[in-house]
Amino acid sequence: AGAKTAKILTVALPKATRQRLRNKLYGVIGSDMAAVPHMEETFKRIVTDDVTAAASGVNQATLLIYGSDDEATPPEFGEKLAYALPDSRLEVIKGAGHFIHHDSATKVFTLIEEFLR
Numbered sequence: 001a002g003a004k005t006a007k008i009l010t011v012a013l014p015k016a017t018r019q020r021l022r023n024k025l026y027g028v029i030g031s032d033m034a035a036v037p038h039m040e041e042t043f044k045r046i047v048t049d050d051v052t053a054a055a056s057g058v059n060q061a062t063l064l065i066y067g068s069d070d071e072a073t074p075p076e077f078g079e080k081l082a083y084a085l086p087d088s089r090l091e092v093i094k095g096a097g098h099f100i101h102h103d104s105a106t107k108v109f110t111l112i113e114e115f116l117r
Helices: 002-010 015-029 037-048 075-084 105-116
Strands: 062-067 088-093
Touching: 002 015, 062 075, 062 105, 075 088, 088 105
Parallel strands: 062 088
Antiparallel strands: none
16 A cells, blocks of 8 residues: 555656655555565566465465564465465464564574474
């Protein structure tokens, strides 16, 4: 929602100014677009693609890690995906947000390490 608001608020500005301001706003709100703005179209396709149906065909043990406070991809998404994946394990890290690998790097590392054993 924050990224969409930034986009709407800057649409009337000249292109160079618009892009600079959007990048700054994306960084402030923690949007992935701040890191790689040239991949905006790819991000749009990824976040609108529902992979639940395809998940049932995965025949590999899968670890899903979600943050309890993630508003971009909430744990409910993980629950839905875990249900669809035949051999999955869902871990929800309390207090972590969307950038779980930053919020709880040690916990994420430990979960992955345990899973790979």
